[in-house]
Amino acid sequence: xxxxxxxxxxxxxxxxxxxxxxxxxxxxxxxxxxxxxxxxxxxxxxxxxxxxxxxxxxxxxxxxxxxxxxxxxxxxxxxxxxxxxxxxxxxxxxxxxxxxxxxxxxxxxxxxxxxxxxxxxxxxxxxxxxxxxxxxxxxxxxxxxxxxxxxxxxxxxxxxxxxxxxxxxxxxxxxxxxxxxxxxxxxxxxxxxxxxxxxxxxxxxxxxxxxxxxxxxxxxxxxxxxxxxxxxxxxxxxxxxxxxxxxxxxxxxxxxxxxxxxxxxxxxxxxxxxxxxxxxxxxxxxxxxxxxxxxxxxxxxxxxxxxxxxxxxxxxxxxxxxxxxxxxxxxxxxxxxxxxxxxxxxxxxxxxxxxxxxxxxxxxxxxxxxxxxxxxxxxxxxxxxxxxxxxxxxxxxxxxxxxxxxxxxx
Ligand code: HEM
Numbered sequence: 001x002x003x004x005x006x007x008x009x010x011x012x013x014x015x016x017x018x019x020x021x022x023x024x025x026x027x028x029x030x031x032x033x034x035x036x037x038x039x040x041x042x043x044x045x046x047x048x049x050x051x052x053x054x055x056x057x058x059x060x061x062x063x064x065x066x067x068x069x070x071x072x073x074x075x076x077x078x079x080x081x082x083x084x085x086x087x088x089x090x091x092x093x094x095x096x097x098x099x100x101x102x103x104x105x106x107x108x109x110x111x112x113x114x115x116x117x118x119x120x121x122x123x124x125x126x127x128x129x130x131x132x133x134x135x136x137x138x139x140x141x142x143x144x145x146x147x148x149x150x151x152x153x154x155x156x157x158x159x160x161x162x163x164x165x166x167x168x169x170x171x172x173x174x175x176x177x178x179x180x181x182x183x184x185x186x187x188x189x190x191x192x193x194x195x196x197x198x199x200x201x202x203x204x205x206x207x208x209x210x211x212x213x214x215x216x217x218x219x220x221x222x223x224x225x226x227x228x229x230x231x232x233x234x235x236x237x238x239x240x241x242x243x244x245x246x247x248x249x250x251x252x253x254x255x256x257x258x259x260x261x262x263x264x265x266x267x268x269x270x271x272x273x274x275x276x277x278x279x280x281x282x283x284x285x286x287x288x289x290x291x292x293x294x295x296x297x298x299x300x301x302x303x304x305x306x307x308x309x310x311x312x313x314x315x316x317x318x319x320x321x322x323x324x325x326x327x328x329x330x331x332x333x334x335x336x337x338x339x340x341x342x343x344x345x346x347x348x349x350x351x352x353x354x355x356x357x358x359x360x361x362x363x364x365x366x367x368x369x370x371x372x373x374x375x376x377x378x379x380x381x382x383x384x385x386x387x388x389x390x391x392x393x394x395x396x397x398x399x400x401x402x403x404x405x406x407x408x409x410x
Pocket of ligand 1: 087088106245246249350358362
């Protein structure tokens with residue numbers, strides 16, 4: 001780890017863009033040029049939001065230092081009951097206990113069972129677009145995939161999906177969007193009573209039933225690790241968090257991936273000719289167009305671990321997208337390459353104890369969506385006049401719209 005980098009507050013950013021960098025001000029794009037300048041001239045930058053880490057080694061090290069840097073979705077002073085803390089806010093050692101149960105429920109081999117369902121789903125949503133020959137892929141093809149997959153895995157009956165989707169959208173918008181965060185600290189029940197009641201009913205139904213179902217709710221109820229099981233409130237909280245964390249993120253992975261493939265005919269042809277490369281394409285998309293481009297933490301103690309004096313209470317931002325394009329770590333960092341020696345070596349899923357437990361599922365959804373697209377589409381291009389604009393969600397990075405002209409394979 002390059003802790004020995006010269007203290008960044010003594011170095012001067014080279015451009016006005018870097019000098020005035022505000023991580024929360026970039027709602028339309030990820031400011032890659034400014035981040036590149038900061039990596040060279042001011043790798044640990046002071047910004048109006050807090051300290052900003054731009055280098056791969058520092059970001060990875062910081063994700064592992066869970067004592068000093070704790071997750072912060074809420075405003076300072078907000079106290080949430082322990083059982084209603086989202087997985088990412090729980091301190092060790094309790095985090096480890098809850099995390100092992102969550103890991104068991106979304107483990108790789110369990111997620112893989114969803115592949116046929118995901119494949120059918122992708123065909124179903126692509127059909128009408130191909131019939132028409134054009135469509136807005138984010139709304140019509142991409143967004144429905146993760147929400148339907150998680151509903152299926154949770155065991156929500158199909159007739160409730162529409163309502164369930166609407167509620168999850170409301171919860172996500174209420175909790176994560178910059179302008180409307182759940183700052184009241186009243187937990188999920190206060191934030192969305194109908195959604196909470198629905199999840200509680202699912203839990204009660206699984207507890208009452210004697211059929212051995214294999215859905216996420218049942219797994220969360222029955223998984224016991226070292227004598228520890230989750231309470232109903234913990235199950236509700238972590239279930240809602242799984243939904244919230246998996247939807248928007250996976251949507252952006254698929255959106256970014258398809259944007260690349262549609263706008264790069266050579267990449268499209270290469271992947272069509274060799275489906276074995278799809279997994280690499282997913283990883284390279286995660287690295288180059290990281291769906292979560294930054295993570296925020298609160299500093300819990302004074303530290304100069306990165307060569308700058310960080311004070312307790314200050315915010316620190318892990319520049320995930322910047323780390324994933326760090327020229328000291330990656331060759332040709334700005335290029336989409338399918339021949340990287342260690343394709344999974346990136347921090348798109350974070351690192352340390354909080355590394356994303358849904359990574360296998362997200363990778364699966366990304367790969368299957370890409371494979372189905374390649375199976376069904378003979379030729380693709382962006383609709384005339386398309387320019388890429390990022391989703392306005394401040395921490396997320398994926399195309400807001402993806403208007404495309406598609407020629408179906410006969
Ligand atoms: C491409 C899609 C995804 C990306 C880029 C992504 C990214 C991340 C990142 C960067 C973190 C670390 C957060 C931190 O350290 O503060 C994280 C944590 C988490 N993710 Fe994902 N994620 C994705 C999909 C999913 C899916 C599909 C699920 C659920 C099925 C999920 C559930 C979670 C949960 C519960 C955590 C918190 C883990 C903890 O704090 O221990 N994610 N994700």
